[in-house]
Amino acid sequence: MKPTPFRSMTSRFKMRCSKIVAALAVAAAALLVQTPESAAQPRPQELAANTRVIIDYIDPMLRFPRSQATLDRLRKRQVLEELSMFLSPLRLPRVLRIRTKSCGVVNAFYDRSEWAISLCYEFYEHLEQIAPQTTSPQGFTRDEVVVGGFIDAIFHELGHALFDILQVPVFGREEDAADQLSAFLMLQFGKDVARTTIKGAAFTYLNNRNPRSRAEYADEHGTDAQRFFNYLCLAYGGEPEAFRDFVDNGVLPKARADGCARENQLVRRAFAKTILPHIDVDLMKQVQSVRWLRPSDGRTSK
Amino acid sequence: MTFVVRLVLALAFIVPLGAASLHAQTFGPSGPGGGAGKPTPGADKPAPVPTPGPVFRPTTTDVTPPPAPPPTTAGADWGNSQVDVVYAEPQDPRFRPIRERLMRRQVLEQLRLFLSPLRLPRKLLVQVDQCNAEQRPYQPGGAVTICYEYIAKVAQLVPPTQQIGAPPPESMILGAVIQQVLHEVAIATFDILDIPVWGRERDAADKLAGFIMVQFGRDVALRVMVGAARYFELSERQWTQADFASEQAPEAQRFYNYLCIAIGADPATFRFLVDQNLMPQRRAQRCGNEFLSLRQAFVQQILPHVDVQLLKRVQSATWLMLDEPK
Ligand SMILES: [Zn+2]
DSSP states (O other): OOOOOOOOOOOOOOOOHHHHHHHHHHHHHHHOOOOOTTTTTTOOOSSSOOEEEEEEOOOOOOOTTHHHHHHHHHTTTTTHHHHHHHHTTTEEEEEEEEEOOOOSSSSSSTTTTTTTTEEEEEHHHHHHHHHHHOTTTOOOBIIIIIIIHHHHHHHHHHHHHHHTTOOOOOOHHHHHHHHHHHHHHTTTSSSHHHHHHHHHHTTTSSSOOOSGGGGGGSSOOOOHHHHHHHHHHHHHOOOHHHHHHHHHHTSSSSHTTTEEEEHHHHHHHHHHHGGGGGGGGHHHHHHHHHHOOOOTTOOOOO | OOOSSOOOOOOOOHSTTTTTTTTSOOOOOTTTTTOOOOOOOSSSOOOOOOOOOOOOOOOOTSSSOOOOOOOOTTTTTSOTEEEEEEOOOOSSSSGHHHHHHHHHTTTTHHHHHTTTTOOSSSSSSEEOOSSSOOOOOOOTSSSSEEEEHHHHHHHHHHHOOOOOOOOOSSHHHHHHHHHHHHHHHHHHHHHHTTTTOOOOOOOOEHHHHHHHHHHHHHHHHHHHHHHHHHHHHHTTTOOGGGGGSSSSOHHHHHHHHHHHHHHOOHHHHHHHHHHSSSSSSHHHHHHHHHHHHHHHHHIIIGGGGGGGGHHHHHTSOOOTTTSOOO
């Protein structure tokens, strides 16, 4: 899921004065602290939008009239407006476009030739369809699946966009890297947000389909099962208390769990060195203190 | 006398090769007339045709021309002084012949020469040891270990004679052992140089190892990359649900990752992989961009720690001398 189907080429050979940046970044990383959640948390509206993020709710294609309701719902919830506020600490060297649209497929995309993220109405509708009415037998709630699943799609594509726009060095597989960035962001807003979003992301890979033929391993994405475990591992590594139940009940095998703190540390280091230098840390702390999710977010108002 | 670093050659003879004929069958790209890979219509939006990613080589303006004649390994004074090497004595007598062969071939000494361009801020111990496992993963701050068990397994899995459609056994052994060495060294390098690693660390190590393997010309790339990939194929096992929790990638994934680097680095040479259905067209289309992104990461993060003159010297070496008399 979530491939980047169209990857136009860019010439990218900028050298960096990496040591100084790295030192600053590591210092700033110490500031990446958890903010306690409270009822008094500010609303997103207290933040200014990122002026280099251009948002657009694109009308659904005529053959998908059902998606009009999805568009209305996303617009009413101000999903893209709040996303732009969420991105306010980010200093972007160029304009990033983020739009919701009909894609004809259940997916989300980053298009390098347009510097644009497309979030498909179909993907949101798919989440509403697969989400349990209340709670699944494995303990995943409707809110987690719809809200977490959609945020994961946004963050994953944001990962591709940032790697591209900021010319981030990616040594591993980029699809895994985008998942890592998504999971890492999910863990920066306190335990409740972390639980909702990580579980939602993991759920989309829960009823997974593993490769049926050898050639399927050629996919640049990991298998669904690999992605499922990657999310849980980064979560457990970053928030052991909040995610211990997944280890206790054997969902995340002990052999993997033992290395998750280090895996999380590697991602934290990569973030600190390659993305944090492009972030206004004061604004970032404000963003972290905001209450982004609302109790009603997973519910369809039908 | 052939001069120069012969790590690869040395590795070729770590294990007995039986009666493998070096000239039994050509393996690799077919001559002119091999059909071009067909595009798969409608599979996806067409990716832009990637410009063949030229392999990274310092430009002539970066460095003075390489000395002529090329450096010899005899009495070489350019080994990496931060790299210490040890052939640990195995407890299991079964591994002693492997150890003796490695020592006779000076495999680790050659690796020390090979790593000479890399400026390391601390000592790194590279050892061959009995692990009572196939691998002993690198621990931060620790040593790089190649296990006798791994080398023994490679020797056991690779058929002694060339199979139809497969590379010659010596290429598979070379590929398997070299990828293991470079993979472990890559993980140590990430740690020692404090390099940001996005993506799963072991995949990143494979990619850095593969990137290094394609820096030594077409012949080396063909033998080592295809050899390594085919060894993964040989060692494949069936993965089921819980297996996917592993931080290591399935052999088939590693197979495709290596071949994708090769295709991205040199599409013309490796197009036969697509023609022979060893690599699906859909992934192959993306390998050019994957390689550019890998090269960008290398240039940004590793190259600042590399002595470019020494790199040029290592690159100018003749690496694969399989026809050389034993
Ligand atoms: Zn993706």
